[in-house]
Amino acid sequence: MDKPGHSLVDYIGQKSRILVMCHNNPDPDSIASAAALKSIFHQKLRRKVVIGYGGTIGRAENRALIRRLKIDMIHVKDIDFKHFSVICLVDSQPRTGNNSVPFAIIPDIVVDHHPLRSITRKVPFHDVRPDYGSTSTIMTEYLRELDLQVDKILATALFYGLKTDTNGLLRSSVKADLDAFNFLFPKIVPKTLASIENPEIPRSYYLKFADAIGKSIQYKDVIISNMGKLNNPDIPAEMADFLLRMENIRWTLCMGEFKDQLIMSVRTSRRGEWAGKVAIKILRGLGTGGGHEQAAGGRVFFAGLSNEDRNQKIVKITNRFLKALGVDNEKPKPLVVLPA
Ligand SMILES: [Mn+2]
Structure with missing residues (x-):
């Protein structure tokens, strides 16, 4: 045009x-x-x-x-x-x-x-x-x-x-x-x-953040955080950005449930890798996804599914993500271990 x-x-x-x-x-x-x-x-x-x-x-x-x-x-x-x-x-x-x-x-x-x-x-x-x-x-x-x-x-x-x-x-x-x-x-x-x-931020937000960091699992240069139930659909995106800033981390996947949907965000600091393609790939047959070179997202409808079925889908997405990035043989470790 x-x-x-x-x-x-x-x-x-x-x-x-x-x-x-x-x-x-x-x-x-x-x-x-x-x-x-x-x-x-x-x-x-x-x-x-x-x-x-x-x-x-x-x-x-x-x-x-x-x-x-x-x-x-x-x-x-x-x-x-x-x-x-x-x-x-x-x-x-x-x-x-x-x-x-x-x-x-x-x-x-x-x-x-x-x-x-x-x-x-x-x-x-x-x-x-x-x-x-x-x-x-x-x-x-x-x-x-x-x-x-x-x-x-x-x-x-x-x-x-x-x-x-x-x-x-x-x-x-x-x-x-x-x-x-x-x-x-x-x-x-x-x-x-x-x-x-720089708006005021509700206290619940910090609790969710702390919880998400605690639940994050690291596989080499990849972090995955399954955040559970959410009261705000934007939190996975914010968390994915936040975790990507950690040294030596190249990919993040954050997800959580909001109103019967699994909301997912993918981020990478690598150029030319197309986070959007990874998002589409790992959600194939499960939900819809897409996005840009370094930032992407997606969702899966959970309405009517039992907790077991929901978890099964989350495990599937997690495994596909690890495989897509070639870290499926890495040993998972907690991102942070808080001193007792
Ligand atoms: Mn835009």
Whole structure:
């Protein structure tokens, strides 16, 4: 596409009643991208846009993002898809299992930076750029191409989306991310960003963290943590990031149960290994997964399964992970042994 921002606006034409869906348990990149689309359609076309999401906004930072920047989001349980004439999906693609657009609906617009899925080719307007560090980067390009105003609220949201998805540009490999960073940075409100990045955190979170560290098992340069029942679906991702920072560790797998789903996160510090492919592989026949080069995730539906069946699946995932990384013959050892 020559001018994707213009094509996007042209595609909407006279259509109204626009819904923008984030993925489930939306992260900052997905929230900011939805806010950007809303702003584009409002500024260019004066259309009203509803932002929807599925799952839970669990992470304290993400709750702070929505609260501090006053981003209106509606839960999928209160959304009637028939009511909308345009359905957009950001930071995700149809039938990945990580968004709440019904499988029977092919969205009208998809903007994403995960590897392109064949079903997405059927989406009338799709802009998928797997080399980009964030969907926020693509949105920033649209805003610039269309010469639209990026107010300090939108700039702060997009900047945070880009920053978190690329781990402060460390996980980025394209110049577009740096360009977006440089464009947004002078427009943000540093104080607001700081308050979003450092919100108050509930005590239960620390308990879960301590428990997860205690339950972590190390196999050479791999850590696996089965965290049990969770009260927040974002904890495996946070834990996987946290454990990956340990010296000599190259891969982490963290998982736990949230509302009858097993939520799983995979991280690697190795370039060129494709955590996303590992996630798909270890969940084959069990659930859905996918992701990027160094960060990926997935889920398995546990509803109606006995504890025994649940555990069996967790063991299967664990064994497949170890095998995929070639450490299945390593002796497992506890990550930490606390002094008595
Ligand atoms: Mn993203």
